[in-house]
Amino acid sequence: MSDRLRNILLVSVTAFLIVSAVASQAHFLLNLNVRIFHVEHTNDGLRIFMRVPMPYLVADKTGEPIEGGLPSAAPFTTNAFEDGRVVHFVDPAEIAVDPLGLGQISETGTVLMARETHVPGSVEYVALHRVGEEPGFATLNEAKHAVSQGSTLKDNPLAYVGDVVVDTVINYNFGHAPSAYTLSSLLNPGLPDQDMTANLILDYGVSDPLVFRTRGLMKDPIEVSRSRMAGIVTFVWEGVRHILEGIDHVLFVVCLVIGAHGLHALLWRVTGFTVGHSVTLSLGFFGYVPSGAWFVPFVETGIALSIIYAAFLAVLEGGSDIDSNRKVFVITVLMGLLHGLGFSFVLHEILQVTSPNIWQSLLAFNVGVEVGQLAIVLVTWPLLSLFARFGPTPEMSLRVSIAIGCGTIASWWTFVRGKDFLEMLLSQI
Known part of the structure; x- marks a missing residue:
C-alpha cells in the first residue's frame, strides 16, 4: 500500500468520526417522546388504551397568522x-x-387492521393530565384506573400543550376476537426529533401480556401476534439501534478494539465491558442510583472521559500476558458500569418497572446492546487486520489516527457535558 493511499485512508477515518460526532446527541435525550398502547382483547374485537403527548395530536393543525401575528389556534x-x-x-x-x-x-x-380488514374505532373515554402529575399507565389495570379517574388537568393555571398527555380509550368492533393484527399511525405532527418517538405496544391476549417496542411515527404497520419471540425481537433491535446510534458508545467500543493486541486480548476487553454495563443497566433501570437532576449529566461526562482514557490505552504498547489482560478487564468493567447507566436512562423512558414481562424485555434489550457491540467489532477488527498485513507501522498509524480522532471528539464532549453537570450541580445548592 502506498504512503499516499494510506494517508488518504487515515484522513478519511478521522473525518468520518468527526462528522459522526457533529450529529450526535446525549442518548438519554432521544426517547423523551413516548406513546403507549395497551391492547385489550374483547369478545368482538379489540379495545386500545393509549397515552399520547398532546402535541402529537394538534401540532400540525395551527393555521396561518391572523391579526396581531398569531397563527390561528389548533x-x-x-x-x-x-x-x-x-x-x-x-x-x-x-x-x-x-x-x-x-x-x-x-x-x-x-x-388498526385484522385480516386486512380495517374498521373505524369508537372513542369511549378521554382524559388529560399534566406531565409529572399523570397517573400510572404501565399496565392495563393502571390504564383502566387512569381513565376511570377522568382528567386531572386543572383549568387554572392554563397548561402548555407540551406539558400535557392525553389518555384515550378506543373500541374496535371486528365482530370477532382477532389473534393477530397490525397497528400503525397516520399522525405526522412535524415535531423536532419525532423520528425518535418511542412506541410501546402491550398486547393482552389469552396468555401473559406481550410487549412490543418500535421507534418513530409508526407509518409502517407494526405486526402484533401471539408470538413471544416477535415481541422479544423488538427489544433486541432497540438495543442494537441504541448502541449503534449512540456515537459515544460506538467510539468507546472502537477504542477497546484498536487497543487489543490479539483476539485473546480483545475477548478480555469486550467481556469486561459486557459485565460492567449489564450490571448498571439493571441497577439504573430499577432505580438503584441517585435520583438528583445532576446525575444524568454526571454520567454523560463520565462516559466522555472513559472514551478519552480508552483512546489513551489504545496507543500504549501494552503487553498481552494474562496479568495485563486482567488489568484491562478490570478497567473495562469499571468503564462499562458508566455506559450501563447511560443505557438504563433510555430504557427507563420507554419501559416502566411495573410493565409486564419486565425481565424478558430487559434481557432482550441487553442482548441487543451486545449484538450492536459485536457489529462494531466485526467492522473495526478486520480493518486493523488489513493494515497489519503491511507491517506494524501502518497498523500503529491507523490505531493512533483513530485514537486521536476519538479522544478529540470526547474532549469536546467532556467540556460541554461537564459544563452542564456543574451548572446543574450549582443550581441544586
Whole structure:
C-alpha cells in the first residue's frame, strides 16, 4: 500500500468520526417522546388504551397568522405571545364543549387492521393530565384506573400543550376476537426529533401480556401476534439501534478494539465491558442510583472521559500476558458500569418497572446492546487486520489516527457535558 493511499485512508477515518460526532446527541435525550398502547382483547374485537403527548395530536393543525401575528389556534388550544415567541395552551372551554374531540383525532390517526380488514374505532373515554402529575399507565389495570379517574388537568393555571398527555380509550368492533393484527399511525405532527418517538405496544391476549417496542411515527404497520419471540425481537433491535446510534458508545467500543493486541486480548476487553454495563443497566433501570437532576449529566461526562482514557490505552504498547489482560478487564468493567447507566436512562423512558414481562424485555434489550457491540467489532477488527498485513507501522498509524480522532471528539464532549453537570450541580445548592 502506498504512503499516499494510506494517508488518504487515515484522513478519511478521522473525518468520518468527526462528522459522526457533529450529529450526535446525549442518548438519554432521544426517547423523551413516548406513546403507549395497551391492547385489550374483547369478545368482538379489540379495545386500545393509549397515552399520547398532546402535541402529537394538534401540532400540525395551527393555521396561518391572523391579526396581531398569531397563527390561528389548533383545535382545543389557544395561542399567545410569551417573551416574543408563540406559545400554545390547552383550551379548557373547547374541551368542555367537546370532551371526546381529542380522542377523535387519536382515532383518525390510528389504523388498526385484522385480516386486512380495517374498521373505524369508537372513542369511549378521554382524559388529560399534566406531565409529572399523570397517573400510572404501565399496565392495563393502571390504564383502566387512569381513565376511570377522568382528567386531572386543572383549568387554572392554563397548561402548555407540551406539558400535557392525553389518555384515550378506543373500541374496535371486528365482530370477532382477532389473534393477530397490525397497528400503525397516520399522525405526522412535524415535531423536532419525532423520528425518535418511542412506541410501546402491550398486547393482552389469552396468555401473559406481550410487549412490543418500535421507534418513530409508526407509518409502517407494526405486526402484533401471539408470538413471544416477535415481541422479544423488538427489544433486541432497540438495543442494537441504541448502541449503534449512540456515537459515544460506538467510539468507546472502537477504542477497546484498536487497543487489543490479539483476539485473546480483545475477548478480555469486550467481556469486561459486557459485565460492567449489564450490571448498571439493571441497577439504573430499577432505580438503584441517585435520583438528583445532576446525575444524568454526571454520567454523560463520565462516559466522555472513559472514551478519552480508552483512546489513551489504545496507543500504549501494552503487553498481552494474562496479568495485563486482567488489568484491562478490570478497567473495562469499571468503564462499562458508566455506559450501563447511560443505557438504563433510555430504557427507563420507554419501559416502566411495573410493565409486564419486565425481565424478558430487559434481557432482550441487553442482548441487543451486545449484538450492536459485536457489529462494531466485526467492522473495526478486520480493518486493523488489513493494515497489519503491511507491517506494524501502518497498523500503529491507523490505531493512533483513530485514537486521536476519538479522544478529540470526547474532549469536546467532556467540556460541554461537564459544563452542564456543574451548572446543574450549582443550581441544586
